Amino acid sequence: MQKNFLKKQYKIWINYVVGPLLFVILSFSIFNKIKQQENLPETWKIIKNSIADQWLLLLLMVLLMIVNWTLEARKWQVLIRPVQQVSIYTGFKAVLSGLSFGLFIPNGMGEYLGRMLYLNQGNRLKSIAVSIMGSLSQLLITLVTGLAALVYFINHDVLVIASTGLSDFWFRALMYVLILATLFFFFLYFKIGWVTSLFSYIPFVKRHRVFIQALTEFDYKTLFKVLFLSLLRYAVFIVQYILMFEIFKVEMPLMNAVAGICVMFLLIAIVPTIPIAELGVRGEVSLRIFGMLSKNAIGIISTTVFIWLINLIIPAIIGSLFVLTVRIFKKNGI
Template sequence: MTTNKNIKILLNYVIGPLVFCLLAWSIYRQLLRQNNWQASLKHAWEAMMGAEAWKMVLAVVLMFANWGLEARKWQVIIKRVQHLSFIQSCKAVFTGTTLAFFTPNRIGEYMGRILYLDEGARIKAISLTIVCSMGQLLITWWAGIGGILYLKAYGNTELLHTFAGLWLNLVLYFAVGAAVVLTLFYFRLAGLVRWIEKIPKLQKPVSYIRVLDNLNATILFRILSLSILRYSVFIGQYFLLFDVFDVHVTAAQVAGSVSVIFLVLSIVPTIAVITELGVRWKIGIEVVQLFDSNITGILATSLAIWIINLVIPALIGSLLILGIKVFNNRK
């Protein structure tokens, strides 16, 4: 009992504040390393104080819709091993976002979420959480493929004949192959589990993923539907913020450009706290300039999206780590 109490004190009063301070420091260092960060911040500040400020506020409100949909999606799939309330699911998702901030391609998200589950359900929950992420990744890849085709058809012809056109083709070929494989894998999870069960040496690992055998087509399509809604929220945020920062693009151009940005972000190895902002800026410039040359506006939009969708949720999650409830003993 004394050992458990000491561990809880360490986690809540040492690790929690340390994570919060490290997050704040890393954000500051990340901004200092980026070119044009002062111009982007100045532009963002002027926009927030101007007549278009309501669009910025709406984009922040949509952040809660974004993560609320993700929390609902996780709640739906995780009930195969444990029932959680929507509020508990939201807390788990925000905590996962904090840990994801420090890990390559957000893999720490899984560890943050399972803190809210009973010990006996945690390992099984990892496989379910991966399926949840697979649903979002499927939407990201197929939408990105459509976005590349749109850019190639309607983007700036001169720029498409440069290096931009070459890397778009490379990403397209990779994405098509990967999306087809992932789609087949996603809808054949139960069959995969039954196939693995036939291998004697894998009996112990398969006990942790046998829960996937209960995921029927209805559940999988529900996950995809929530993923599409969440993806639509992303597009809406970009549309609002491009307008705020005077990047003149139509709704179709926003959808096409943003889908390619998300596609590349899902493929390129990044760590949110170190490299993701720079990657977002670089991809945003390369893609959106096919329709508008306002580089400062593109940088400001990418920065605002990064802060709204990643930094604020990560800060919320770091505050939740401070709460004793995250580390309470569970029955």
């Protein structure tokens, strides 16, 4: 009896102390990272000057940010269904909390950690495999659109090769590798149930099959639905960049702008980095690509910084607030 009482007290202590402690740590880290970014003061001045004339576009940017993460929450809700039913609101909290953790824990593990906190204890490790499927669906959209954009640039004699720093030979070799990778990931995505069953014969995998069992329950309808939601998110990203180019007076043909955005996302996807360091990578890639299409370097950098703030930092701050409500110990899952 005394042992159960102590266990209960221990759980209560963790539930009501760890959440606020995580919030303080995340908030302090986010604040420090924002202060360290070089172009923020200049961008903030430009934003303040633009508010009076472009406040409707800025409001639209905020609404698109909400749409973006709501789509991601819906995607996670669909994927996590074989493990546990969650509401769209819980999915929204989980996604933003995961974003907070993901700022400092690389390779997506931070996002998975933040999301699993909103599931029952027995279901948390099971959620990792299905969450990876969400990342894979977004990667597939990025690869396909990025390759299509590269072909567009080549056919229209835009010097996109120069932006990569590669010779013509290595650039084309990279394209072939990306095409093969895209085909492989498509096969893996749509045949994930078969691949899971195949690997289950390996002794180590067989012992831990319970953590990947949910992957065998995805049918084509669900996989196409998740892929469509990923495409919608991608479209939102493109619209956000076009709006920011309008606000910061970055002028270029619309099709070149869309293709440039797709190539930028492609290059960022294949360059390993942690999200909090992504601003530097995005800034460099943006200047290399859009610098060939527009002379407004300040506008290009300001666009990159603003989208980084509104799509990553602001949602991460909101996610850190959601962490305050997290209860580490919940009912046991199956």
